[in-house]
Amino acid sequence: MIAIVDYGMGNVASVKTAFLNLGYEVEITDSLERLKQATHIILPGVGSFKAAVEEINQRRLLEPLRELAQEKPFIGICLGMQLLFDKGYENGKSDGLGLIPGEVNKIETEYILPHIGWNQLQIENNNKPFAEFQDKHVYFVHSFQARTEQEFLVATSDYGTEIPAIVQKGHVYGMQFHPEKSGEAGIELLKVFLENTSSVRGQVK
């Protein structure tokens, strides 16, 4: 069972539908017991970094999520990806999950914000499983972006500045765009995440 973490930040129905269509059982839950039972953890989210951290804290899930990310395939989507980093600076400074080194700040660009729309992926570090997605358009909606080291970048997108679009450290992945809203390319990208992490899949605590 794939678990989508329910912490009250944004609609997650489409994320669920995307994984259902890929043939997986999916549960939207904030129960630690259920999260421990899951094969994969999906951390979605729309809204502000600080509010998200507060919601996760209220559910006493911050530390458990850090632990779950050590043993299971884990993917953060949109705000969920931003939460993977050490710190965020939206509405003041807050600590994230610290699963990937880096910080989240307002996008600095001469272009209009929010960064809304279909932007192209630039695959970084000659990342083979993702190579076929070079120049593919995916759907972004955000005003803040991660800043991290080159080694964790799988793909970036150019918006007058380089925006990390896909990040990865071990079996922890992040997608800044919405794969569940990015048509066929988005679904295919989720498939790559599932395939790339298949060796760690299925460890149930």
Add this chain to the structure above:
Amino acid sequence: MIAKRIIPCLDVKEGKVVKGTNFVGLRDLGDPVEMASSYSISGADEIIFLDISATNEGRQTMVDIVRQTAEKVFVPFTVGGGVRSIEDVNRLLKAGADKVGMNSAAVTNPGLITESSERFGAQCTVVAIDAKRFGDKWHVMTHGGSKDTGIDAIEWAKEVETRGAGEILLTSVDTDGVKNGFDIALTKAVVNTVRIPVIASGGVGKPEHFPEVFKETDVSAGLAASIFHENTFTVQEVKDACKRQGVNIREA
């Protein structure tokens, strides 16, 4: 590079997609969920539902349509029409809409824009502006384009941005249904005033009208309704026309 978006708009009345010209004269075109799904597969970058139901039952039906669409459509979709309160916004977002558009209610109660933006974020707060030319200015029109508010449309665009709107859906009442192309002057005036994405709407009659508005203004997206529904041409034909003119679009 970010792609220019091509958006089919579905006018929905009491659960059915209808066609209207200059906001009047309606004709039944089909099932909204089926149509949205088929557009998303054939390359639409986004779908907009405009609820023009006259009854509460019609509005409730819209929520069900949104729920079904969220289960079937893998591109973003926006719902507008009849949104009067923060509860309406909440209900549509909860049902699965990615963005909610507000129009008349935003004019009578601009605080609704601020409230929606603060609570749900600028990214899902869309303000629809229907504008009509009066001399060298444009006025904001409400009630399906029939009522002149006397408000300067350019000033209003600036205000909705300040209040936290993440996007403007700009319809020219003058060109809507005329099929001679988008209202370039109005679109340019609004795009050059605000720093949020603008969707141009009203006036498409042929695929070339899309690259025209993208070349002549910095608008982020173009919207059309009846020409797509009547199979006058397809989303792909619009994208082909854009490509020929060197406009960056998404290849589905």
